[in-house]
Amino acid sequence: MQFGNANLFHILAMTALALMVGIAAADAAPLAVTGGWFRALPAAVPSGGYFTLHNGGDKPVTLMGAQSPACGHLMLHKSMNHGGMGMMEHVDSVKVEAGDTLTFAPGGYHLMCMDSKPILKAGARVPVTLQFAGGETVTADFAVRNAAGK
Ligand SMILES: [Cu+2]
16 A cells, blocks of 8 residues: 555656656756767768757656758767776667766767768768657757868
8 A cells, every 4th residue: 555655656746847847848948958069980880979958947857859951860979998898889879867967978878870971971060850758859960071180
């Protein structure tokens, strides 16, 4: 009985939270994307994308995906080290608490630009749209650097 009530309360709390997040997203929470860039590699090789996301709102947000006209497909990935071997895995979403800053950088979270288009070339700037739970999107210009990151 005690567990049943606790579970019900948990479900109600989660529902209320989901509603609040949805409302916050609809209100265009102050999300700031800065320092965005891609490391342009040949089209056959996925190019990494990096940026800093600051959640200046008072509700958590969840990054669900990204897209760009420069990429056939843009994925959320995370690099990790398994016994000295560099690996990466696909992530479905990344949550950013209110007031927190999430950094996508080499060696950690990154965007993976699959099937890159010719506009993804060093010196160019390309738009990237980040998609959040609740339907909100934020679009930012990403600089395109060469393989050395310059
Ligand atoms: Cu990757």
